[in-house]
Amino acid sequence: xxxxxxxxxxxxxxxxxxxxxxxxxxxxxxxxxxxxxxxxxxxxxxxxxxxxxxxxxxxxxxxxxxxxxxxxxxxxxxxxxxxxxxxxxxxxxxxxxxxxxxxxxxxxxxxxxxxxxxxxxxxxxxxxxxxxxxxxxxxxxxxxxxxxxxxxxxxxxxxxxxxxxxxxxxxxxxxxxxxxxxxxxxxxxxxxxxxxxxxxxxxxxxxxxxx
Amino acid sequence: xxxxxxxxxxxxxxxxxxxxxxxxxxxxxxxxxxxxxxxxxxxxxxxxxxxxxxxxxxxxxxxxxxxxxxxxxxxxxxxxxxxxxxxxxxxxxxxxxxxxxxxxxxxxxxxxxxxxxxxxxxxxxxxxxxxxxxxxxxxxxxxxxxxxxxxxxxxxxxxxxxxxxxxxxxxxxxxxxxxxxxxxxxxxxxxxxxxxxxxxxxxxxxxxxxxxxxxxxxxxxxxxxxxxxxxxxxxxxxxxxxxxxxxxxxxxxxxxxxxxxxxxxxxxxxxxxxxxxxxxxxxxxxxxxxxxxxxxxxxxxxxxxxxxxxxxxxxxxxxxxxxxxxxxxxxxxxxxxxxxxxxxxxxxxxxxxxxxxxxxxxxxxxxxxxxxxxxxxxxxxxxxxxxxxxxxxxxxxxxxxxxxxxxxxxxxxxxxxxxxxxxxxxxxxxxxxxxxxxxxxxxxxxxxxxxxxxxxxxxxxxxxxxxxxxxxxxxxxxxxxxxxxxxxxxxxxxxxx
Numbered sequence: 001x002x003x004x005x006x007x008x009x010x011x012x013x014x015x016x017x018x019x020x021x022x023x024x025x026x027x028x029x030x031x032x033x034x035x036x037x038x039x040x041x042x043x044x045x046x047x048x049x050x051x052x053x054x055x056x057x058x059x060x061x062x063x064x065x066x067x068x069x070x071x072x073x074x075x076x077x078x079x080x081x082x083x084x085x086x087x088x089x090x091x092x093x094x095x096x097x098x099x100x101x102x103x104x105x106x107x108x109x110x111x112x113x114x115x116x117x118x119x120x121x122x123x124x125x126x127x128x129x130x131x132x133x134x135x136x137x138x139x140x141x142x143x144x145x146x147x148x149x150x151x152x153x154x155x156x157x158x159x160x161x162x163x164x165x166x167x168x169x170x171x172x173x174x175x176x177x178x179x180x181x182x183x184x185x186x187x188x189x190x191x192x193x194x195x196x197x198x199x200x201x202x203x204x205x206x207x208x209x210x211x
Numbered sequence: 212x213x214x215x216x217x218x219x220x221x222x223x224x225x226x227x228x229x230x231x232x233x234x235x236x237x238x239x240x241x242x243x244x245x246x247x248x249x250x251x252x253x254x255x256x257x258x259x260x261x262x263x264x265x266x267x268x269x270x271x272x273x274x275x276x277x278x279x280x281x282x283x284x285x286x287x288x289x290x291x292x293x294x295x296x297x298x299x300x301x302x303x304x305x306x307x308x309x310x311x312x313x314x315x316x317x318x319x320x321x322x323x324x325x326x327x328x329x330x331x332x333x334x335x336x337x338x339x340x341x342x343x344x345x346x347x348x349x350x351x352x353x354x355x356x357x358x359x360x361x362x363x364x365x366x367x368x369x370x371x372x373x374x375x376x377x378x379x380x381x382x383x384x385x386x387x388x389x390x391x392x393x394x395x396x397x398x399x400x401x402x403x404x405x406x407x408x409x410x411x412x413x414x415x416x417x418x419x420x421x422x423x424x425x426x427x428x429x430x431x432x433x434x435x436x437x438x439x440x441x442x443x444x445x446x447x448x449x450x451x452x453x454x455x456x457x458x459x460x461x462x463x464x465x466x467x468x469x470x471x472x473x474x475x476x477x478x479x480x481x482x483x484x485x486x487x488x489x490x491x492x493x494x495x496x497x498x499x500x501x502x503x504x505x506x507x508x509x510x511x512x513x514x515x516x517x518x519x520x521x522x523x524x525x526x527x528x529x530x531x532x533x534x535x536x537x538x539x540x541x542x543x544x545x546x547x548x549x550x551x552x553x554x555x556x557x558x559x560x561x562x563x564x565x566x567x568x569x570x571x572x573x574x575x576x577x578x579x580x581x582x583x584x585x586x587x588x589x590x591x592x593x594x595x596x597x598x599x600x601x602x603x604x605x606x607x608x609x610x611x612x613x614x615x616x617x618x619x620x621x622x623x624x625x626x627x628x629x630x631x632x633x634x635x636x637x638x639x640x641x642x643x644x645x646x647x648x649x650x651x652x653x654x655x656x657x658x659x660x661x662x663x664x665x666x667x668x669x670x671x672x673x674x675x676x677x678x679x680x681x682x683x684x685x686x687x688x689x690x691x692x693x694x695x696x697x698x699x700x701x702x703x704x705x706x707x708x
Binding site: 004005010013036037038157159160161164165 | 436
């Protein structure tokens with residue numbers, strides 16, 4: 001025995017135990033940090049086919065979100081505008097800008113611009129935009145400060161825990177309907193009163209979203 | 212070492228030197244647990260020799276077949292995960308079928324190991340020493356097989372990591388602590404952990420024996436590594452026996468708790484046929500019944516093939532048959548009581564589940580109760596004939612001592628116990644409250660081959676165990692030989708007091 005295993009091997013059990021704790025903790029912490037959407041989704045910023053800047057349109061020019069995303073308060077789906085919507089202005093404004101070449105081509109050919117989808121919930125999640133937007137949940141709550149972005153970036157994690165945080169305490173997130181599309185709104189409001197008045201009952205059961 | 216200590220002690224008062232106890236009268240002498248007056252050295256050679264010498268010719272074919280079965284199972288699990296749960300035959304209304312049947316079947320088999328190693332140890336049943344090592348190994352391998360099924364039956368197994376143990380996660384999903392399915396996770400994982408610890412602690416002195424006998428460097432390293440520096444000193448033995456006793460105390464409640472909790476998966480629900488208070492004791496008895504069946508199925512060929520008949524004696528086999536007889540009778544009683552309560556309880560649904568889904572066969576009970584035959588009558592009567600009738604053959608000493616017969620009955624017992632779980636699960640589910648959604652479960656080929664493959668995995672692990680580890684607890688068997696008993700004429704420090 002002693003001629004086979006040198007003396008230091010008596011420390012092996014301790015070393016193994018310490019090693020297991022260190023490795024186990026790092027694997028757990030690493031998984032927790034790197035393999036969740038908080039890390040893997042946030043910051044996703046695909047390059048769009050046209051360099052459309054929300055900062056210019058929504059912030060500098062003060063355009064209403066619903067001018068382009070017109071179905072957001074009527075439908076589960078928030079639409080990406082057709083090229084025709086762009087051309088409402090750009091037939092006149094910056095009509096010869098080389099940055100808009102792709103938009104003009106699309107308008108002429110009728111082929112839509114292949115915008116890259118940034119925010120996407122899984123197929124097994126039922127999410128309805130209109131019910132949120134018409135009950136005082138602002139765009140900024142899920143999409144972040146889109147109005148400050150040149151290229152749209154995934155700002156929030158959109159994990160199930162993220163949804164549940166608001167569903168468990170909507171009074172902390174709700175605002176008067178007229179400020180829903182004002183992403184910079186900093187006012188205060190009695191959230192409990194709004195939740196009561198509008199009879200807001202965000203479900204927390206599985207079937208609320210997984211139908 | 213014991214010899215050296217006693218030699219230096221003064222002789223007990225009143226005893227002159229060289230007092231020899233008289234042989235007990237023949238009719239009072241117990242049959243020894245090791246036959247043919249085998250010496251301690253013979254025991255070491257017989258058991259350690261198995262894993263030191265090349266395996267007999269049958270080992271490789273057996274291993275290849277078993278490993279092939281295990282590979283088939285893992286292949287089919289990959290197919291299941293990549294394709295979806297629809298590759299199995301289960302569907303509404305029978306959402307649980309072979310998956311959970313196999314889980315309960317395997318976890319039940321594991322119970323004999325803990326019973327033998329812990330309960331029989333605390334009850335000072337010395338005959339356990341010849342069978343406990345293999346039974347504990349069987350327990351661990353059965354728990355491995357059992358653990359696979361509840362995980363894969365979730366379909367999206369990558370989420371099972373978050374559904375089974377309570378881990379804080381980004382979905383804020385938390386397991387339902389009021390659900391017996393979660394209790395199961397804790398019960399089975401505790402059981403697996405304690406079984407492995409118990410098995411390993413018991414192995415340490417024997418691993419040291421193998422280490423000391425090892426010829427090759429590899430063997431010296433591995434046996435030496437796992438023997439934890441065991442030197443057989445007094446202090447080592449004293450600590451070892453304390454640890455073993457504590458582990459026996461810890462595992463004893465597990466014999467009862469694990470299968471009770473498994474039975475809660477059914478008993479806590481409100482499905483007629485499942486919602487039954489008798490389930491916990493009935494499941495525990497059934498588990499020990501099936502576990503001893505499996506122990507016999509494995510050990511009977513093993514004792515013959517490795518020529519261990521002097522250590523695993525006919526008396527050992529007989530004692531195990533008696534456990535099967537006792538637990539089989541409890542199971543039979545439970546079947547009768549379940550049926551009685553289904554009628555006496557007055558719930559029409561409960562009675563329906565028992566009479567019209569299970570008992571009513573087309574020949575006797577259907578016509579007797581004037582009901583149409585139950586769709587699964589064949590499964591129910593398969594279970595009754597295997598579990599209720601076959602163990603009662605063991606009342607006969609002649610049959611108990613016929614090894615081939617015992618082996619066949621041990622297999623029948625396990626067939627019956629598999630059918631018991633199938634009957635409980637599928638017959639209760641396949642016809643629920645809504646006749647329009649009644650169905651009939653048919654297994655798919657994937658169901659069948661996955662289950663068959665789990666036997667491959669089980670046998671692969673058991674064959675490897677036979678190849679590399681002492682199949683019988685060498686040091687413990689030595690302790691129950693006549694030579695180890697100081698009061699026995701041939702034992703103790705001979706000629707010194």
